[in-house]
Each structure stands twice: as C-alpha cells, then as structure tokens.
Amino acid sequence: MYYSDQLGIEPSATEELHWTLEVSDLGNQKWHYGAQKPSAVEKHLLQTGRPVASGNPSLDDAIEKAAAYFASVQHESGTWPNMYKGPMFVTIGYVASAKFTGTPIPDHVTTELVRYLVNTAHPVDGGWGLHETDKSTCFGTTINYVILRLLGLGADHPTCVKARKTLLAMGGATGNPHWGKIWLSVLNLYKWEGVNPAPSELFALPYWLPVHPMKWWVHTRAIYAPVSYLYNCKAQCKLDPVLKQIRDEIYTRPFAEINFAACRNKVCGIDLYYPHTKVLDAVNWMMVQYDRYRPRWLAKWANDIAYGLVLKELENTDDLSIAPVNGAFNSIVVYIEEGRSKRFERVAERLKEELFLSPLGMTMMGTNGSQVWDSSFAVQCFHVAQVHNHEAVAAAHDRAVDFLLRSQLDTECVPGSYRDKRRGAWPFSTKDQGYTVSDCSAEAMKAVLMARPADAELIQRLHNTIDVLLSLQNVDWSSRLMSYYGSFSTYEKIKATPLMELLNPAEVFGNIMVEYPYVECTDSSILGLVYFRKHSSYRAADVERAISRALCYIEEAQNPDGSWYGCWGICYTYSGMFALEAFSETGHSYANSDTVRRGCDFLVRRQLPDGGWGESMKSCETHTYVSTKESNLVQTSWALIGLLLAEYPDLTVIERGIRLLLQRQASDGSWAIEGVEGVFNHSCAIEYPNYRFIFPIKALGLYRRRLRQGGRVWR
Numbered sequence: 001m002y003y004s005d006q007l008g009i010e011p012s013a014t015e016e017l018h019w020t021l022e023v024s025d026l027g028n029q030k031w032h033y034g035a036q037k038p039s040a041v042e043k044h045l046l047q048t049g050r051p052v053a054s055g056n057p058s059l060d061d062a063i064e065k066a067a068a069y070f071a072s073v074q075h076e077s078g079t080w081p082n083m084y085k086g087p088m089f090v091t092i093g094y095v096a097s098a099k100f101t102g103t104p105i106p107d108h109v110t111t112e113l114v115r116y117l118v119n120t121a122h123p124v125d126g127g128w129g130l131h132e133t134d135k136s137t138c139f140g141t142t143i144n145y146v147i148l149r150l151l152g153l154g155a156d157h158p159t160c161v162k163a164r165k166t167l168l169a170m171g172g173a174t175g176n177p178h179w180g181k182i183w184l185s186v187l188n189l190y191k192w193e194g195v196n197p198a199p200s201e202l203f204a205l206p207y208w209l210p211v212h213p214m215k216w217w218v219h220t221r222a223i224y225a226p227v228s229y230l231y232n233c234k235a236q237c238k239l240d241p242v243l244k245q246i247r248d249e250i251y252t253r254p255f256a257e258i259n260f261a262a263c264r265n266k267v268c269g270i271d272l273y274y275p276h277t278k279v280l281d282a283v284n285w286m287m288v289q290y291d292r293y294r295p296r297w298l299a300k301w302a303n304d305i306a307y308g309l310v311l312k313e314l315e316n317t318d319d320l321s322i323a324p325v326n327g328a329f330n331s332i333v334v335y336i337e338e339g340r341s342k343r344f345e346r347v348a349e350r351l352k353e354e355l356f357l358s359p360l361g362m363t364m365m366g367t368n369g370s371q372v373w374d375s376s377f378a379v380q381c382f383h384v385a386q387v388h389n390h391e392a393v394a395a396a397h398d399r400a401v402d403f404l405l406r407s408q409l410d411t412e413c414v415p416g417s418y419r420d421k422r423r424g425a426w427p428f429s430t431k432d433q434g435y436t437v438s439d440c441s442a443e444a445m446k447a448v449l450m451a452r453p454a455d456a457e458l459i460q461r462l463h464n465t466i467d468v469l470l471s472l473q474n475v476d477w478s479s480r481l482m483s484y485y486g487s488f489s490t491y492e493k494i495k496a497t498p499l500m501e502l503l504n505p506a507e508v509f510g511n512i513m514v515e516y517p518y519v520e521c522t523d524s525s526i527l528g529l530v531y532f533r534k535h536s537s538y539r540a541a542d543v544e545r546a547i548s549r550a551l552c553y554i555e556e557a558q559n560p561d562g563s564w565y566g567c568w569g570i571c572y573t574y575s576g577m578f579a580l581e582a583f584s585e586t587g588h589s590y591a592n593s594d595t596v597r598r599g600c601d602f603l604v605r606r607q608l609p610d611g612g613w614g615e616s617m618k619s620c621e622t623h624t625y626v627s628t629k630e631s632n633l634v635q636t637s638w639a640l641i642g643l644l645l646a647e648y649p650d651l652t653v654i655e656r657g658i659r660l661l662l663q664r665q666a667s668d669g670s671w672a673i674e675g676v677e678g679v680f681n682h683s684c685a686i687e688y689p690n691y692r693f694i695f696p697i698k699a700l701g702l703y704r705r706r707l708r709q710g711g712r713v714w715r
C-alpha cells in the first residue's frame with residue numbers, strides 16, 4: 001500500500017493499466033491515458049505485485065528464464081522502456097513552464113504527478129532532497145512543495161503541512177541554491193536581484209577566450225543559454241492568487257520584508273555540496289555591478305545571441321533539447337519570443353516525452369530515456385550468455401539490433417552550433433536527442449558487431465563511428481600537462497581547463513563546468529575500438545595507438561588501493577567492472593597483470609558475508625568506498641563480471657556471488673528493483689531499472705562459460 005493510498009489520493013484510474021505507452025520506431029516514448037488492453041510492457045512497468053522467489057534454479061534454467069523474461073518485456077521498437085528516475089529537480093521544469101505559458105496540465109497527469117511526490121516525501125520529515133533517496137534539502141523541499149501547490153494540492157493537505165514545516169525549519173526558501181532561486185524567480189516567487197548573475201553577454205565573448213561558455217560541458221551550456229536569456233530580461237510569471245499564497249508559505253518572513261539582494265549567496269548548509277570559491281564570489285560581484293549599469297539595448301543584443309543558440313539546440317534535437325532541464329527553460333524562452341507559435345507548441349509537446357509513469361505515480365525523468373544505452377547492453381548480454389539465437393530471445397535480439405542501426409546519427413548539426421562532427425556516432429537515448437556520447441557510441445558499435453560480425457556494409461558504416469570516437473580522445477598538450485592524456489570524456493573532448501570549476505555556480509553539483517576524463521568512458525571506448533579492430537583494418541595504426549594510450553590512462557587513474565572511482569554508476573564497483581573488462585579484452589588477466597590483480601583484490605576485500613556486494617551512494621559523495629549492509633543484485637553482478645573477466649583464480653569467491661543472483665531470481669525469471677544504481681555529478685543518484693536484467697544475465701553467462709572451459713558443471 002502506497003502512502004498516497006493511505007491519504008486517499010487515488011491513482012488516475014482505479015486500474016493503473018488504463019495508461020498506454022506509445023513508443024516510436026526511434027524509441028521516443030509518450031504515455032497516453034485511455035482504456036486499452038495493456039501490453040506485456042505496460043504490465044511489467046506498472047504491475048505492483050511481485051511473484052515469489054523461486055528457491056534454487058539450475059544455472060542453465062536461470063539464464064534461460066531471465067533472458068526470456070527480459071525479451072518478453074521489450075517493446076516492438078526494439079527498446080526496453082523504463083523509468084529513468086531519481087533526480088527530484090526536473091519536474092519543476094514541466095510544471096513551471098506550464099504555469100508560465102498558461103498551458104493546461106491534464107487532470108490524469110496532475111493526479112499522477114501529485115501521487116509521485118506524495119509517495120517520495122521523506123517518511124520522517126516530509127521533505128524532498130536532490131534525488132529520491134537523499135536527505136531532505138532546501139532545494140528539493142522548496143521546488144517540490146511549489147509543484148504540489150501549483151498542481152492544486154491545498155496548503156492544509158497533510159503532505160504540504162509536513163513539508164512546509166521542514167522547509168521553514170531549514171530557514172525557508174531563501175536558502176535555495178542557484179537553480180532553485182532561478183525557478184522561483186521565473187515563477188515570481190523570488191526576486192531576480194537575489195540570484196547570482198548569469199548574463200547572456202557571456203555567449204557574446206570571442207570563442208578563443210578559455211572561459212567561453214560554448215567550451216563548457218554540453219549540459220551546463222545548454223542550460224545556461226536559456227537561463228541567461230531569462231536572467232537578462234528578468235522574466236517573471238504573472239502574479240496570481242495561488243502564487244501570492246505560496247509567497248506567504250515558503251518564507252520565514254513576509255515576502256515584502258525580505259531583502260532578496262542580501263540572499264544572493266545564502267545557501268542552506270544541508271544543500272551545499274560545492275561551496276563558492278572566492279574567485280566566483282569576486283566574478284559575481286563584478287557581474288552584479290555590470291548588470292546594474294549596463295544599457296538595456298546591450299542586454300537585449302546579448303539575448304538575441306542566446307536565443308540564436310536556443311534555436312540551434314532545438315533544430316539539432318528536433319525540438320527536444322538535450323535533456324528536460326534545458327528543455328523546460330527553452331520552452332519558456334520560445335514562448336517569450338514567439339508566444340504560442342507552432343515551434344512553441346512543438347517544444348511543449350516534446351517536453352511531455354520526458355514524463356514517465358510507475359506504480360508510485362508520474363515524474364519527469366533525467367533524460368528522455370536510456371534507449372540506445374540499454375539496447376546495446378541487452379544485445380551484448382544475450383551474446384555473452386549465448387542465448388541470442390534461442391527461440392524466446394532471437395526476435396527481441398534482432399529488433400534491438402535494428403533499433404541500434406536506425407539510431408546511429410547520420411546528419412551533422414546546423415552550422416554555428418559549436419557542435420563537433422557527429423555522423424556515425426550514437427547518443428545515450430534517442431536519435432532525435434542527437435548528442436554523441438563516447439561510451440554510448442562504443443558500446444553500440446560493440447553490440448552491432450557482435451550481432452553482425454561479417455557484414456561488410458555495416459563495417460563501412462562504422463568507419464564514421466571510428467572517426468568520431470578517435471576525435472574524442474584527449475590527446476593534446478594540455479591533457480599531458482593535466483595528466484589525462486589518452487582518456488575519453490562524455491560528449492566531447494575536453495575543450496576548456498578544469499580550472500573553470502572554480503566558477504561552478506551550482507552549489508549542489510560537482511564537476512559540471514567542463515568535460516573531465518572518465519575511467520568508464522575510456523574503458524568502453526577501448527572495448528569499442530578493440531571489437532572494431534577484430535573486424536577491420538580501417539585506420540589500424542590510429543586505432544592501435546588510441547587503445548594503448550587509453551590503457552595507459554586507466555593504469556594511471558587506478559588508486560593505490562587498486563580501485564577506480566566511478567562517476568556514472570555507484571561507484572568503485574561499477575568502475576572496477578569496466579576497467580577489468582578493458583584490460584581483459586586487451587590480454588591482461590589476474591595471472592599476468594599487477595594492475596588487474598590489485599583491481600580484483602580490491603573488489604574481493606569488499607565481498608559481504610552473504611556473498612554479494614553492496615555499495616552506497618556515499619562512496620560517490622565522499623570518494624571512499626562505503627559499503628551498504630545489504631548486498632545489491634546489480635552491484636554483485638558488476639563485481640562478478642569484473643572478477644570473471646579478469647580470470648580471478650578462486651572460484652569459490654565467485655560462486656558465492658552467483659548463488660546470490662540465483663536466490664534472488666523470481667519464478668518468472670525476473671529480478672525486483674533493489675535500489676538505485678547510477679549517479680551523476682558526484683551528488684545525484686539515478687535509477688537504471690534495466691540493469692537488473694542486463695548485468696545478472698551477463699554475469700551468469702560469463703560464469704557458465706568459465707565452468708565449461710574448466711570442464712566443470714554447476715552443482
């Protein structure tokens with residue numbers, strides 16, 4: 001029973017299966033309301049009852065059943081739709097955009113959005129954090145409280161009463177970090193003079209300057225372009241009775257008495273992950289003076305430049321935007337410029353693709369999905385487990401491969417977008433989103449090569465992938481200087497110095513200003529290149545050199561205790577798996593490599609008494625391995641995959657982990673969601689529900705292979 005049920009908030013249909021999920025050929029997803037016969041996919045996503053655990057299946061049975069179950073919940077588009085949730089600061093974008101632009105939110109959506117927030121409120125204090133499993137913070141509590149009130153929940157509703165009490169105890173909404181203050185200002189619940197400056201003039205600076213925003217990390221610049229526009233015109237929603245009431249509810253003092261300018265640098269201590277540097281404070285102070293005295297025409301001129309960049313982003317993403325945060329800001333900016341134009345309607349419509357439904361209710365996801373990433377790993381795990389051509393799996397396997405082939409980027413961005421060549425690469429979610437990611441490209445390439453190893457036309461298509469991938473490696477002089485030579489970053493190679501982090505204004509996230517070297521991205525890139533090398537001699541010398549440089553980087557990035565810090569999954573377990581796979585594919589194993597040996601020993605030392613592994617989100621925040629009490633299915637699989645690929649000699653260690661995977665499997669072959677697996681920017685956790693199939697299947701498959709090689713059988 002959900003908390004929302006206890007409070008009498010009924011799901012938008014007494015049967016939640018009244019909802020249907022529409023998915024296009026390119027993986028774009030949208031939930032619709034209306035009674036239709038639910039498919040296996042909707043049942044899988046919305047069912048609440050779980051089958052009981054099945055005891056001890058045989059290894060073959062477990063693999064067979066798991067793969068068959070996973071195949072059965074694939075959508076016919078070749079994707080595995082799933083709720084990519086966790087961050088608690090995204091839905092505000094959808095609700096604020098609707099409020100600002102006067103776009104109605106349908107009742108059934110409203111109900112489900114409310115239900116999700118009611119169900120995720122902190123059980124003790126009733127607030128919300130940066131992500132779903134976080135402690136309550138000022139940011140999370142303020143914006144989600146505002147959402148509930150805008151969606152029509154009364155101030156006297158128990159959920160609001162409890163959250164408000166917590167918010168006021170934290171000092172009220174003036175303690176919000178930068179982004180919270182921006183959303184509040186857009187909603188006319190705060191004053192722009194209390195927001196640290198983000199002038200659009202930054203985008204008008206000459207590109208050769210090392211601080212030019214178009215050299216920042218793609219997400220940060222994609223968000224700051226529309227934000228700077230809103231800042232320069234001090235955009236504000238029309239004040240109405242509800243907003244007036246909220247103004248009276250979220251502060252510890254009457255709105256009219258608050259000195260907003262004095263709150264510019266005030267951030268609630270609970271929220272603070274990345275405090276301002278002195279450099280940022282000084283720059284902010286200067287920009288405040290600038291903002292005060294600059295002529296109106298200059299602000300407008302700079303805004304035209306920022307708007308031009310927003311339009312290019314929309315063109316390059318078919319009106320979707322890189323992710324919902326900038327998508328929501330973009331929709332407001334387009335509305336200010338064009339009113340309810342055709343473009344605005346389409347941007348607002350596409351924003352809805354980021355909403356997803358679960359038994360808890362509906363929320364806005366971190367991106368429009370994880371389609372390409374998941375389908376790549378799914379294809380790979382079917383091959384590793386040698387079930388890709390089994391009757392229950394073959395069709396799903398082929399559909400996933402076709403989806404990947406359809407999703408390869410085949411156009412360039414419009415000129416003047418400050419984007420690199422992308423033809424041949426793959427994105428994380430969908431082709432429409434259209435942003436190259438290094439590891440997504442490499443893993444997708446690996447998957448299609450596993451499926452169609454002898455396809456000459458495919459190899460030809462992959463030449464472009466190789467060109468993009470090679471262009472992404474960090475190999476210029478500054479990378480030598482900063483010792484990330486040979487590494488790969490996420491979307492682009494590093495274009496501006498990491499010293500830019502001194503100007504990180506976000507307060508709640510680390511490492512967002514520029515690209516960084518990432519061990520996982522480097523590992524996956526190696527894997528992609530190694531697979532390609534097996535099938536083609538295209539740019540052989542370059543590929544060879546890229547692989548060896550990347551390996552050197554990973555060796556250097558290893559910590560003295562043998563671990564690698566993971567940035568996109570929790571945490572050392574995730575990264576350890578990727579690193580060990582990269583070494584294994586290049587001929588290094590426990591027997592012949594000291595690096596591998598230390599990597600394995602680190603993992604083995606963390607095995608829990610029940611044979612599994614469990615790592616806490618605190619590892620990411622504190623950069624030290626923090627174990628959970630309970631072991632976790634996905635992390636256990638990661639550790640096992642690493643050890644198996646490294647040919648860790650002691651099979652009993654591995655066998656204990658394998659038993660745990662089998663014990664947790666339900667009688668229908670599935671596994672339950674156990675906890676959050678992913679992370680970003682060191683502080684925000686995000687769920688990857690498909691990992692609970694992909695990685696256990698891969699681990700079991702590798703284990704079976706190992707037993708067969710040794711001529712042994714599972715007892």
Ligand SMILES: CC(C)=CCC[C@@H](C)[C@H]1CC[C@@]2(C)C3=C(CC[C@]12C)[C@@]1(C)CC[C@H](O)C(C)(C)[C@@H]1CC3
Pocket residue numbers: 219220223323325366367373428437439440490509512520521568679680681686
């Ligand atoms: C702080 C900001 C800007 C918030 C918006 C959220 C996005 C930045 C997040 C949500 C999902 C996210 C973590 C993601 C990634 C980057 C940052 C994203 C897009 C990437 C693509 C980086 C490379 C990684 O190896 C991997 C492919 C796993 C992830 C996938 C999700």
